Amino acid sequence: MVGKVMNGEKGKYLIEGEKGKWEVVIGLEVHAQVSSNSKLFSGSSTKFGAEPNTQVSLVDSAFPGMLPVINEFCVQQAIKTGLGLNAKINLHSVFDRKNYFYADLPQGYQISQYKNPIVGEGKITLDLPNGTKIIGIERLHLEQDAGKSIHDLDPSNTYVDLNRSGVALMEIVSKPDLSSPDEVNAYIKKLRSIMRYLGTCDGNMQEGSLRADVNVSVRKEGNKELGTRCEIKNVNSIKFMQMAIICEAQRQVQLLEAGKSIDQETRLFDTKKNETRSMRSKEDAHDYRYFPDPDLLPLNLNKELIENIKKNLPELPDQKKERFINNYSLTAYEANVLVSEKEISDYFEEVVKTSDIKLAKNWIMGDLFASLNEKNISISQSPVTTKKMSQLIDSISSGVISGRTAKEVFEIMKESGEEPNKIIESKGLQQKSDPKELEKIIEKILTENNDKVEQYKSGKDKLFGFFVGQVMKISGGKANPQLVNQILKNKLKK
Amino acid sequence: MSIDKDKIKHVSKLARISVDEKKIDDLTKDLSSIFKFIEQLNELNTDKVEPLSSILNEPLRSRKDEINDGKIRDKILENSPKKNEEFFVVPKVIE
Numbered sequence: 001m002v003g004k005v006m007n008g009e010k011g012k013y014l015i016e017g018e019k020g021k022w023e024v025v026i027g028l029e030v031h032a033q034v035s036s037n038s039k040l041f042s043g044s045s046t047k048f049g050a051e052p053n054t055q056v057s058l059v060d061s062a063f064p065g066m067l068p069v070i071n072e073f074c075v076q077q078a079i080k081t082g083l084g085l086n087a088k089i090n091l092h093s094v095f096d097r098k099n100y101f102y103a104d105l106p107q108g109y110q111i112s113q114y115k116n117p118i119v120g121e122g123k124i125t126l127d128l129p130n131g132t133k134i135i136g137i138e139r140l141h142l143e144q145d146a147g148k149s150i151h152d153l154d155p156s157n158t159y160v161d162l163n164r165s166g167v168a169l170m171e172i173v174s175k176p177d178l179s180s181p182d183e184v185n186a187y188i189k190k191l192r193s194i195m196r197y198l199g200t201c202d203g204n205m206q207e208g209s210l211r212a213d214v215n216v217s218v219r220k221e222g223n224k225e226l227g228t229r230c231e232i233k234n235v236n237s238i239k240f241m242q243m244a245i246i247c248e249a250q251r252q253v254q255l256l257e258a259g260k261s262i263d264q265e266t267r268l269f270d271t272k273k274n275e276t277r278s279m280r281s282k283e284d285a286h287d288y289r290y291f292p293d294p295d296l297l298p299l300n301l302n303k304e305l306i307e308n309i310k311k312n313l314p315e316l317p318d319q320k321k322e323r324f325i326n327n328y329s330l331t332a333y334e335a336n337v338l339v340s341e342k343e344i345s346d347y348f349e350e351v352v353k354t355s356d357i358k359l360a361k362n363w364i365m366g367d368l369f370a371s372l373n374e375k376n377i378s379i380s381q382s383p384v385t386t387k388k389m390s391q392l393i394d395s396i397s398s399g400v401i402s403g404r405t406a407k408e409v410f411e412i413m414k415e416s417g418e419e420p421n422k423i424i425e426s427k428g429l430q431q432k433s434d435p436k437e438l439e440k441i442i443e444k445i446l447t448e449n450n451d452k453v454e455q456y457k458s459g460k461d462k463l464f465g466f467f468v469g470q471v472m473k474i475s476g477g478k479a480n481p482q483l484v485n486q487i488l489k490n491k492l493k494k
Numbered sequence: 495m496s497i498d499k500d501k502i503k504h505v506s507k508l509a510r511i512s513v514d515e516k517k518i519d520d521l522t523k524d525l526s527s528i529f530k531f532i533e534q535l536n537e538l539n540t541d542k543v544e545p546l547s548s549i550l551n552e553p554l555r556s557r558k559d560e561i562n563d564g565k566i567r568d569k570i571l572e573n574s575p576k577k578n579e580e581f582f583v584v585p586k587v588i589e
Contacts, residue, residue: 036559037559037560037561038559038560038561038562038563042563043557043560043561043562043563043564044561044563044564045561045564051567051580052567052580052581053567053570053571053580053581053582054564054565054567055564055565056564056566056567056570057563057564057566058563058566058569058570059563061570069555069556069557070554070555070556070557071556071557071558071559072556072557072558072559073558073559074559075556094547099508101510102587103582103584103587115545149587150581151586151587153581154583156585156586157576157583157584157585157586158583158584158585158586158587159578159580159581159582159583159584160581160582160583160584161580161581162570162582287504287508289508292547292548294548296554297548297550297552297553297554297555298547298548298554299554300553300554
C-alpha cells in the first residue's frame, strides 16, 4: 500500500500519498431483487434454491416468438421503493434493450430502462458518527436479471442455470456522494433497511438479492472536479465493497502520483488476492446499442395508482426513529440501532407494550444482541421470544430477581429458550424480599460481628460493604440488595 | 454518420456476425449510402417533438403476479446443442 488512510477534518476519509492527501469519491449501482412471486416478464417462480432450470419458461429462455408481458406487481414494488427513497415517480417510462452476448443471457439482450427510468431523483439520509449526511439518488429502473454461470462443476465446460434469468431487479443508482468505506456501509444498510420495511426486496446478500457495482475515483483534497472513475463489477457483500474501494483507491493514487492517468474501465475485485484487475472481455461492454424494446409498449402510470401506494406506505425507518425518540425517550443512537431492522423494532415495541422501557432497551441492545452475534442468528430466530423477554424484565422490575441473577437466567434462556419464570423457580433464584426474613439474617450477623459494628459506628464507613457481603453470603446471593441496604442502614443507626 | 472499415469490423464483432475480409469494402460502400439516405430525416426540425418509442396508442398490457409457468426443464434443454440432465453446457467462459 502506498498511502496511509487517515482522518482529516471532521473525520473525513483521506489517503495520504507521497505528494499530498487524496479524497475518495464513490457512487453505487445497487441491484436489488424485487420481492415477487413470479418474474418480471413471465410466470415462472422466483424462489431461491430450486433445482437448476426448473423455474424457466419459454420466455426466460428466449425461444423464438415468445413475448414478454410485464408483472404489474413488480411495477408497484418499484414505485413503492421510489416513494420510500423520496423520489420522483415518472408517469412515463420506457423499456429498452441493452445488447450484449453472454452464455447466461439467452435473449442476447437484457430488457432494462435507459433514457426513461420509472423513478427519478431521490435521496437517502445516513446517520453517521458526525451527524447526518444526505446521499442523492440519481434514478431507479426496472430490469431483468441474467442466468447463472457455474464454472466449477466441469474442468472444460461452463454450466448455465436460467432460474434467475428474467427475475425483476431494481437498479438503484446513487450520485457520487459517498466518500468513505464507512459511508458505503451506512448507505447499503440504510437502503436495505428501507426496502425491507417496504417489503420490496428481502436484502439477502448471501442469496444475491442485493449486489452492487462500485464506481470509485480519487481527487486531491479540496478539488471540486471529479477524477476518472473505474467501475468494480458485481460485489456481493458490504465487506468486499469496502475492501474493493480501499484497494482500488490506493491503486489510483499510486498511478496518479507516478504521473500516469486512469483508464475508465470495468474492473473485477479478486477477494482472495485483495486486488482489482481489468476485465479485458468487457472492453466493448459499454457499447450496448440501447434501443426501445419493440416487444413492449411504454409504461404509463396513472396518478391514482401512485397516490394509492403512497397512502398505504408503512412507517419507514426515519419516521420510526423520530417516534421512538419522542415516545420512548430514547437517544438518537439507541433509536437508530432499534429501527435498523424492522424485526428488531417490532421486537422492542412488543416487549415495551407490557414491560419497562429502560430495562427493555438495555436488555435488547446488550445481552440479547450479544447472544445473536455470538450465534450469528437474527432476532426472529432467537429462542428468547418477546414474551420470554418481557417475563424476564418484569421479574426484575417487580423485585423477584436482581439484575445480576437475571443475567444468569438469560444465559440459560438463550440456549434452551426456557421460560424465565420456570428457570427462576426450578433453580430457586427468587430474591429474598421478605423484610422480616432479611431482618433476622441481618440481626444475626450484627450480633456475631459486634466488634465490627462498634468500629463502623466510630466512623469506619467502609465496613458497610462487609455487612452487605455477609448478608449476600448467607442468603446465597439472593437477598434483595435494595432492601438489605435499607434495613442495614436503619439497624446501624440505632 | 460516416461508415468506415473499422466501424464495420467493430459492429460485426459486437453483433457476432462474421464478415468476409474481401467483402468489407463493398459493405462499407453499401452501408454508407443507406445511412446517407436515412440521414435525410435529420434535416427535419424535431426540436418540439417528444421522442416516440411506439406508434401504437395502447396501454402496456400487464399480468398479475402469479406463478403459472416453468417446470419444463426437459423441454427447455431439448434444443440445446450441448447439455446434461440439469444444465445447458457451454464452452468454458471465465474471467
